[in-house]
Amino acid sequence: MASGLTGEEIARYRENGYVKPVRVFSTDNAARVRSEIEALERDHEDGAGGHTLGQFFRVNGQVTIPLLARIARTVSVLDAVESILGPDLLVWSCELFIKEAGSDKIISWHQDLTYWGMGETDEEVTAWIAFSDVSERAGCMRFVPGSHRQRIQPHKDSFDGDNLLSRGQEVAVDVDEENAVLDDLKPGEMSLHHGRLFHASGPNRSSDRRIGLAIRYVTPKVEQTIASRDYAMLVRGADHSRNWINIAPPSTLFAPASLALYDRILADQAAALTAGAEQSVGLYAQQQGVSV
Numbered sequence: 001m002a003s004g005l006t007g008e009e010i011a012r013y014r015e016n017g018y019v020k021p022v023r024v025f026s027t028d029n030a031a032r033v034r035s036e037i038e039a040l041e042r043d044h045e046d047g048a049g050g051h052t053l054g055q056f057f058r059v060n061g062q063v064t065i066p067l068l069a070r071i072a073r074t075v076s077v078l079d080a081v082e083s084i085l086g087p088d089l090l091v092w093s094c095e096l097f098i099k100e101a102g103s104d105k106i107i108s109w110h111q112d113l114t115y116w117g118m119g120e121t122d123e124e125v126t127a128w129i130a131f132s133d134v135s136e137r138a139g140c141m142r143f144v145p146g147s148h149r150q151r152i153q154p155h156k157d158s159f160d161g162d163n164l165l166s167r168g169q170e171v172a173v174d175v176d177e178e179n180a181v182l183d184d185l186k187p188g189e190m191s192l193h194h195g196r197l198f199h200a201s202g203p204n205r206s207s208d209r210r211i212g213l214a215i216r217y218v219t220p221k222v223e224q225t226i227a228s229r230d231y232a233m234l235v236r237g238a239d240h241s242r243n244w245i246n247i248a249p250p251s252t253l254f255a256p257a258s259l260a261l262y263d264r265i266l267a268d269q270a271a272a273l274t275a276g277a278e279q280s281v282g283l284y285a286q287q288q289g290v291s292v
């Protein structure tokens with residue numbers, strides 16, 4: 001497994017706002033992770049603590065699901081992320097983006113940092129790991145190279161039911177789609193993308209599910225500027241800034257303390273993640289307006 005990025009890969013990330021493919025799991029290990037994900041779907045579909053499994057999969061899965069917290073601490077993944085962000089790393093969120101075979105689900109063009117309350121930071125990166133064959137046909141991501149050099153652009157919310165994003169957010173300026181590149185990945189490969197990079201993905205026209213895990217890494221210097229507090233899991237190095245409430249990885253699935261923490265995090269993050277929304281934002285719906 002690659003141990004950190006090469007100088008050339010780091011230069012490409014800085015120039016283009018993404019780097020791919022980075023192999024972080026062998027094909028066999030990726031298949032094992034996929035079966036663990038699918039075992040959770042088979043055995044725990046109803047979730048726990050008033051949330052479905054789908055809710056945990058889509059936001060902050062690392063808080064209650066040991067498997068996701070474990071993937072986020074995988075050495076090969078951390079080595080690559082460290083090449084970009086440096087030695088002190090925290091995980092803010094883990095999100096599984098699954099598109100069933102033949103599904104019309106899409107992701108509209110957006111910049112991740114738009115609604116996260118972290119400002120324009122260069123100290124956040126998403127590691128997106130494929131656990132199935134993520135081809136163009138399967139609806140892989142597309143990136144606009146160099147678009148991360150722009151500031152955060154205005155976005156509008158569509159709340160479109162086929163959009164996997166929490167509020168169907170879409171960048172409200174022209175996107176240079178002609179120059180977009182495919183983020184096609186084989187199982188066990190990863191891409192890293194910058195929080196201001198324009199990206200999107202299309203429907204899954206393949207005969208297999210498309211499974212990807214997005215892990216949002218930040219450095220201790222990043223600050224939550226909209227919500228009154230925010231949470232992250234220290235996974236490498238040290239956090240001397242204490243901008244984040246440090247949380248520990250869960251040791252068992254859906255432990256009562258983890259479920260309570262999950263609700264607190266969602267309630268606090270709702271202030272940033274639902275700011276300005278004209279409709280209820282499904283993933284945060286129970287928490288909007290709640291202060292815990």
Ligand SMILES: O=C(O)CCC(=O)C(=O)O
Pocket residue numbers: 097107112126128139140141199200201212214
């Ligand atoms: O999985 C996808 O197609 C898009 C995910 C995404 O937008 C992200 O990880 O930032």
